[in-house]
Amino acid sequence: MRSSDASDTNRETWSGSVLTAHQRATLDAMLARLVPTDEHGPGAREAGVLRYIERALASEYREDRDRYADGLREVDEHASKHFGLGFCDLAPEEQDAALSMIEKLPRSGSGLDSGGFFELVRGHALEGMFGDPVWSGNIDQVGWDLLGYPGVREEWTERDQRLDAPVRRVVRRSEDGPQTDRRAD
Amino acid sequence: MIVGLGGAGGIAAHVLTHAGIEVVALEAGPNLDATKAAFDEIGNDRRQRLSSPKARLEIPTWRPSASEAAKPSPWSTLGVNAVGGSTLHYAGLNPRFLPWNFESRRRTIERYGDGAVPAGSTLADWPLTYAELEPFYDAVEYAIGVAGSAGNVRGCVGPTGNPFEGPRERNYPMRPLRRSGWTELTAGAARRLDWHPFPAPAALNSEPFNGNPECTYCGFCDSNCCHRNAKGATSATVIPRALETGLLTIESSARVVAIEVDGDGLARGVTYVKSGEERFQPARIVLLAGFTYENSRLLLASRSTAWPDGLSNNHGQVGQHYMVHIIPRVLGLFPGRALNIFSGPWSQATCLDDWNADNFDHTGLGFVGGGMLAASHEMKPIGTAGGPLPATVPRWGSEWKGWLKRNAQSIGSASAQLDSLSYETNRLDLDPVATDAYGVPRVRITYETRDHERRGAAFLRGKLETWLLEAGASETWSGEDFIVEARHAYGGTRMGDSPETSVADKQGFSHEIPNVGFLGASLFPTTGGHNPTLTVQALAWRTAQHLTESWATRMPSG
Numbered sequence: 001m002r003s004s005d006a007s008d009t010n011r012e013t014w015s016g017s018v019l020t021a022h023q024r025a026t027l028d029a030m031l032a033r034l035v036p037t038d039e040h041g042p043g044a045r046e047a048g049v050l051r052y053i054e055r056a057l058a059s060e061y062r063e064d065r066d067r068y069a070d071g072l073r074e075v076d077e078h079a080s081k082h083f084g085l086g087f088c089d090l091a092p093e094e095q096d097a098a099l100s101m102i103e104k105l106p107r108s109g110s111g112l113d114s115g116g117f118f119e120l121v122r123g124h125a126l127e128g129m130f131g132d133p134v135w136s137g138n139i140d141q142v143g144w145d146l147l148g149y150p151g152v153r154e155e156w157t158e159r160d161q162r163l164d165a166p167v168r169r170v171v172r173r174s175e176d177g178p179q180t181d182r183r184a185d
Numbered sequence: 186m187i188v189g190l191g192g193a194g195g196i197a198a199h200v201l202t203h204a205g206i207e208v209v210a211l212e213a214g215p216n217l218d219a220t221k222a223a224f225d226e227i228g229n230d231r232r233q234r235l236s237s238p239k240a241r242l243e244i245p246t247w248r249p250s251a252s253e254a255a256k257p258s259p260w261s262t263l264g265v266n267a268v269g270g271s272t273l274h275y276a277g278l279n280p281r282f283l284p285w286n287f288e289s290r291r292r293t294i295e296r297y298g299d300g301a302v303p304a305g306s307t308l309a310d311w312p313l314t315y316a317e318l319e320p321f322y323d324a325v326e327y328a329i330g331v332a333g334s335a336g337n338v339r340g341c342v343g344p345t346g347n348p349f350e351g352p353r354e355r356n357y358p359m360r361p362l363r364r365s366g367w368t369e370l371t372a373g374a375a376r377r378l379d380w381h382p383f384p385a386p387a388a389l390n391s392e393p394f395n396g397n398p399e400c401t402y403c404g405f406c407d408s409n410c411c412h413r414n415a416k417g418a419t420s421a422t423v424i425p426r427a428l429e430t431g432l433l434t435i436e437s438s439a440r441v442v443a444i445e446v447d448g449d450g451l452a453r454g455v456t457y458v459k460s461g462e463e464r465f466q467p468a469r470i471v472l473l474a475g476f477t478y479e480n481s482r483l484l485l486a487s488r489s490t491a492w493p494d495g496l497s498n499n500h501g502q503v504g505q506h507y508m509v510h511i512i513p514r515v516l517g518l519f520p521g522r523a524l525n526i527f528s529g530p531w532s533q534a535t536c537l538d539d540w541n542a543d544n545f546d547h548t549g550l551g552f553v554g555g556g557m558l559a560a561s562h563e564m565k566p567i568g569t570a571g572g573p574l575p576a577t578v579p580r581w582g583s584e585w586k587g588w589l590k591r592n593a594q595s596i597g598s599a600s601a602q603l604d605s606l607s608y609e610t611n612r613l614d615l616d617p618v619a620t621d622a623y624g625v626p627r628v629r630i631t632y633e634t635r636d637h638e639r640r641g642a643a644f645l646r647g648k649l650e651t652w653l654l655e656a657g658a659s660e661t662w663s664g665e666d667f668i669v670e671a672r673h674a675y676g677g678t679r680m681g682d683s684p685e686t687s688v689a690d691k692q693g694f695s696h697e698i699p700n701v702g703f704l705g706a707s708l709f710p711t712t713g714g715h716n717p718t719l720t721v722q723a724l725a726w727r728t729a730q731h732l733t734e735s736w737a738t739r740m741p742s743g
Contacts, residue, residue: 036582147594148594156402158365160525160528161367161529
């Protein structure tokens with residue numbers, strides 16, 4: 001079981017966040033349905049996906065801020081219209097139903113990605129869940145553990161590359177090199 | 186001088202300096218220290234930080250046809266802006282083209298009749314043969330370091346390489362990359378199907394080579410720089426050797442904005458921006474090597490009295506015959522098996538050419554050509570979790586999580602690069618509205634995938650499915666019918682014998698201006714069914730070598 005510390009940290013308001021408290025809460029609720037905490041193990045909350053996205057919106061993904069603001073508002077409006085409450089206040093099953101409807105909405109199709117706020121969030125959630133922990137998501141490698149991905153090593157041997165060879169899980173320490181360059185953050 | 190010091194420019198710089206010629210190379214990106222490269226799926230694969238100096242700031246617009254408005258390109262066109270260019274981060278899968286590729290029009294019509302070439306296609310033969318290019322393929326393989334197993338040495342077809350390849354003079358300089366459970370699983374399946382698998386030729390060191398160490402199979406190769414310089418980036422191989430001659434000057438973070446001409450219409454140099462100031466670099470010969478999009482763009486943006494429609498464009502051929510690779514990809518589930526393909530580079534792979542070129546009878550199939558199939562390593566975590574899923578698996582939520590937990594390490598894939606034709610209406614020009622930060626118009630892509638390519642992609646997809654099922658997959662699936670790979674981009678300054686239908690001659694020089702030459706896949710009349718880079722580099726070597734021999738006749742007098 002994961003300690004509650006990781007998800008508590010995740011929920012603390014980060015002073016650098018560009019999201020309002022309500023936007024954070026809505027996004028947090030969305031992410032918790034995209035990658036739930038369940039019998040299969042930790043989910044987006046334990047992995048710190050919200051924090052990953054906040055940091056990204058504050059830096060390299062700053063051009064997505066408007067899309068997040070508009071998109072989160074639309075999620076709320078959709079929830080109110082179809083289920084009578086804001087998205088955060090719905091029961092999980094209703095949140096899932098709302099997200100399923102939103103997922104099927106037409107996309108604008110512009111830009112590099114397939115467009116559509118749902119796809120945008122899903123893509124960022126994948127990064128926050130399964131990216132290198134150096135980027136603030138995938139806390140304690142919970143995302144990698146879900147995938148059975150052992151972690152980053154400089155060398156994999158011939159034995160490691162045999163079918164069904166057991167592979168050692170790598171614990172990445174921050175002082176291990178080579179490190180990703182996060183100076184642009 | 187050379188505009189762009191990437192995969193093509195680096196080769197030319199090496200050849201020219203070793204012949205005693207002084208070269209100035211202007212590169213829009215910085216000099217990177219590859220040893221500081223990180224294993225970074227977010228920074229590299231997802232955020233493509235290596236494109237930040239230039240490519241990400243001037244994304245082309247795109248429209249399917251001339252009757253529609255253009256909007257930002259939905260397909261990535263991003264390359265690396267740095268000394269070494271995209272060879273810093275490419276997968277390094279490095280096969281040669283087949284002899285058929287150089288005369289695919291003539292041989293298609295000969296075998297299948299005129300009607301086999303689809304209406305609207307501008308398919309043309311190359312103005313040179315495989316045999317003429319062979320010595321340059323050899324030179325590049327030995328200079329960069331390509332690991333592989335020869336299929337045909339001087340007509341003698343061996344058992345371990347590609348039996349369809351054209352004859353080569355000698356074997357590869359390095360044995361192939363290490364074989365693995367996955368490469369052998371897929372090779373065995375191919376053999377049972379009576380196909381002819383071969384280890385992927387790779388511009389990676391299978392053993393220490395020319396002072397650089399061997400690959401350690403870390404699994405962060407494609408889209409990532411090699412921290413050990415075990416990848417044959419030009420910055421790790423030929424560029425340092427060019428610098429050692431003392432005849433190469435590199436201006437990095439130098440962005441070329443126009444080619445300048447003299448009163449006779451010959452090139453006299455380029456205008457570029459560095460550190461916020463505009464400068465002029467004089468040159469007697471200008472070689473454009475900024476990648477396919479930029480090569481056409483700079484010509485079209487460089488207008489003058491002598492060149493009212495853009496440099497070298499008095500026949501309206503610049504930007505024409507644009508092509509991209511159409512890539513079908515199929516995934517397969519191998520339940521209960523740990524494939525361990527999170528490890529190893531993309532070019533640690535099994536390849537086959539049985540469904541490429543004219544290696545099979547196309548009668549009744551509705552397309553010509555084909556593509557090389559490859560089953561590779563390097564399944565990174567975000568790519569695995571975010572990849573296409575079987576139709577029955579949701580794309581989020583608990584059920585999705587459970588499926589990933591059970592299956593993420595049991596997914597293998599194979600893909601093919603379809604030989605995709607040029608058409609009258611697929612081309613590059615300048616967007617009338619969108620510009621970059623320097624005021625240079627962005628490239629506008631007019632492109633639509635045709636039925637001919639859809640049929641070819643569907644056919645290859647079928648072969649990929651057959652392959653994975655034979656290898657033991659319990660089910661196979663694709664995300665989309667095919668991927669439009671706009672980073673395998675071709676044409677715009679295509680080679681040919683006639684200025685009416687091509688921009689460059691068989692040596693890679695402009696038909697219209699003797700002192701402007703082109704390096705890169707902008708020269709290709711066809712995409713072929715293989716990765717482009719080795720052929721790009723072989724042509725660059727040949728163009729540079731020709732230049733050393735024809736120097737005096739090409740320069741402006743006085």
